[in-house]
Amino acid sequence: xxxxxxxxVFLLLAAFVHILSLGKAxxxxxxxxxxxxxxxxxxxxxLKIAALEFQGLASxxxxxxxxxxIGGTQQRKEMPRVxxxxxxxxxxxxxxxxxxxxYFFDPYYYANAYLPWDAGKAAEANRILEKxxxxxxxxxxxxxxxxxxxxxxxxxxxxASAHLMEASRRPGGDPMLASLAARLAARGNRTExxxxxxEEIAKRTEDRGMKKHYETRMRALRSLLFLDNSVSRFxxxxxxxxxxxxxxxxxxxxxxxxxxxxxGTYYITQDGKVRTTASSELEPYLSPExxxxxx
Amino acid sequence: MTALWPIxxxxxxxxxxxxxxxxxxxxxLLLFGATALVATMIPQEVGKVSVDMAxxxxxxxxxxxxxxxxxxxxxxxxxxxxxxxxxxxxxxxSQYIFxxxxxMILLILVTMCVLxxxxxxxxxxxxMSISGYFTRFSWPLIxxxxxxxxxxxxxxxxxxxxxxxxxxxxxITLVLTIITYIIxxxxxxxxxxxETPSEVLGFGVSPVTVTLVRVAYYLFPNLSLFNxxxxxxHDLPVSTSYVAWTVLYGVVYICLSITLAAIIFRxxxxx
Numbered sequence: 287x288x289x290x291x292x293x294x295v296f297l298l299l300a301a302f303v304h305i306l307s308l309g310k311a312x313x314x315x316x317x318x319x320x321x322x323x324x325x326x327x328x329x330x331x332x333l334k335i336a337a338l339e340f341q342g343l344a345s346x347x348x349x350x351x352x353x354x355x356i357g358g359t360q361q362r363k364e365m366p367r368v369x370x371x372x373x374x375x376x377x378x379x380x381x382x383x384x385x386x387x388x389y390f391f392d393p394y395y396y397a398n399a400y401l402p403w404d405a406g407k408a409a410e411a412n413r414i415l416e417k418x419x420x421x422x423x424x425x426x427x428x429x430x431x432x433x434x435x436x437x438x439x440x441x442x443x444x445x446a447s448a449h450l451m452e453a454s455r456r457p458g459g460d461p462m463l464a465s466l467a468a469r470l471a472a473r474g475n476r477t478e479x480x481x482x483x484x485e486e487i488a489k490r491t492e493d494r495g496m497k498k499h500y501e502t503r504m505r506a507l508r509s510l511l512f513l514d515n516s517v518s519r520f521x522x523x524x525x526x527x528x529x530x531x532x533x534x535x536x537x538x539x540x541x542x543x544x545x546x547x548x549x550g551t552y553y554i555t556q557d558g559k560v561r562t563t564a565s566s567e568l569e570p571y572l573s574p575e576x577x578x579x580x581x
Numbered sequence: 582m583t584a585l586w587p588i589x590x591x592x593x594x595x596x597x598x599x600x601x602x603x604x605x606x607x608x609x610l611l612l613f614g615a616t617a618l619v620a621t622m623i624p625q626e627v628g629k630v631s632v633d634m635a636x637x638x639x640x641x642x643x644x645x646x647x648x649x650x651x652x653x654x655x656x657x658x659x660x661x662x663x664x665x666x667x668x669x670x671x672x673x674x675s676q677y678i679f680x681x682x683x684x685m686i687l688l689i690l691v692t693m694c695v696l697x698x699x700x701x702x703x704x705x706x707x708x709m710s711i712s713g714y715f716t717r718f719s720w721p722l723i724x725x726x727x728x729x730x731x732x733x734x735x736x737x738x739x740x741x742x743x744x745x746x747x748x749x750x751x752x753i754t755l756v757l758t759i760i761t762y763i764i765x766x767x768x769x770x771x772x773x774x775x776e777t778p779s780e781v782l783g784f785g786v787s788p789v790t791v792t793l794v795r796v797a798y799y800l801f802p803n804l805s806l807f808n809x810x811x812x813x814x815h816d817l818p819v820s821t822s823y824v825a826w827t828v829l830y831g832v833v834y835i836c837l838s839i840t841l842a843a844i845i846f847r848x849x850x851x852x
Contacts, residue, residue: 335770335771340641342629343633346619346633346634349623387814390626392623392625395625
């Protein structure tokens, strides 16, 4: 009886020390100098061979890595939430995942949702999406995404129009795509066209987190469009530019300045365009190349 | 054939009774559970990921079976000296090898069928609950992929018999079989890589390496031919001629290996 009790005490004690030592060891390990192996992704040709018969599975694992990474950044407090090298790593991992299984849709979906908007890497996103469009030749979504990025971020309306036409030809491609292509050719109000695009993307997005992501962008764009139109109205009424957005409120053109969903403040540039100070989130909208293209 | 059957049956029973098979089954069940768990995390192509995981689980479990149950079945008779009593019967050594191999095929077939049913049940349940995420999906291709996997496992098993016929310990057979598996699945990729012109590759490969890789390409079985998991997961077309040539290649390779094994085994001196 006593020996049984002794064994029990020993086991309990051992279990306690086990948990204690595990915690302490992990803490101490995190203090050790770290290598930067996380930033390194093996080249795809090597990975393809090393994955043996499990290429599809390896692709899934790489994609899950990006999901975990994006999820982790949502908790971060510091700004910018994601550092440049981390975006570069994400591009590499998504590229690798789609090299291992070029037919896998989800990495393309993620590349399109995060790279152009948050990372300001529309060209990289399009390079990955082009691969997807080549392999998934039945899928109209991918050329549609490329077309949007061409139009909105890269300011390349001609390529955008061509990609939209390609999307409209594929099975399931909506007739609205053809009309979008026509709009691009007409070079109308860009913010309005962008909203039209986004509404179509959001309509086809079922994932709730992703839908919210797009809806926030649409709110930001709607506010910009609203303010842009108000500035034009002010100009028509008073024959000059408003000195600031507050003047729109003071002169009763609008009731109030809508809040920027990204936490920035709206302002008017020298040439009368409305912009936001939350530049990191809408950076591409303000990029110098794009301004140049628009002028 | 009648002489082979009793040996095949004994081998099969011995394999089923092996404790390792419980461990392997438990492992497969855990992986199928993981399929359901991981698949629900995927935002879009749930179908692709679940098929990927299920087929990979079947393949990997079969590999464990061939490596840790199959090789032991062959080695046990030698290690425990029971082979003397078997060969004392009116039975040639080649008949013994063929019988053993037949039993191994039976073992692979039965376990793979059970695993496939489990895998298909897992996929079926997922598909029932969220059918909208299974846009490109094909049961026949999944079946074809499992069939080719079984053929690959039988081939690997035949090669392990060949190794067992001339090595003195089951551990060496195990190591050689694992090496063959790795080479078999990577050789066509490596061959394509070393044959790429150095301007494209960015670095030069010595001609000796290229020759070595080419020799290995014809010597080792090209196991990647039997891998159509990607096609099954995306419902991509697989031509009949591809399947026909691959099956022919597999069957011929199996016959070659097992015949060689029988020839070597006939000349073997027992301690």
